Amino acid sequence: MKMDRVSGALYAKNEPVAEFRADSAYADKASDTLILRGHVWVEALNPNGTVYCSEVKWLADSEVIQASGGVRLESRDYKLGPIETLWCSPDLRRAGTPDLFAKTREVKG
Numbered sequence: 001m002k003m004d005r006v007s008g009a010l011y012a013k014n015e016p017v018a019e020f021r022a023d024s025a026y027a028d029k030a031s032d033t034l035i036l037r038g039h040v041w042v043e044a045l046n047p048n049g050t051v052y053c054s055e056v057k058w059l060a061d062s063e064v065i066q067a068s069g070g071v072r073l074e075s076r077d078y079k080l081g082p083i084e085t086l087w088c089s090p091d092l093r094r095a096g097t098p099d100l101f102a103k104t105r106e107v108k109g
Helices: 098-104
Strands: 002-012 015-026 031-042 049-059 064-075 078-088
Touching: 002 031, 031 064, 049 078, 078 098
Parallel strands: none
Antiparallel strands: 002 015, 015 031, 031 049, 049 064, 064 078
């Protein structure tokens, strides 16, 4: 299902962990995946941090944000990017390149 001009929350363990905005979104309930496209903004609720990029794929089962396209990650303590691809936990406490991030946890999808 495609939606335009979207905003909402990402949930982990039935609790909201981040808020998002994007130009459009595609939801696939069967795979529990949400794809956000265009001027994507994802902000972790605690600790505070923000990802800016062109596209996010949210893998709810794995609790992984896969960000791509001019990715920037910013918090009060640091700024990273722009880089092409970044995977991170929804609270943005853990982030890394896909190969390094996948070594630290199981990623489905």
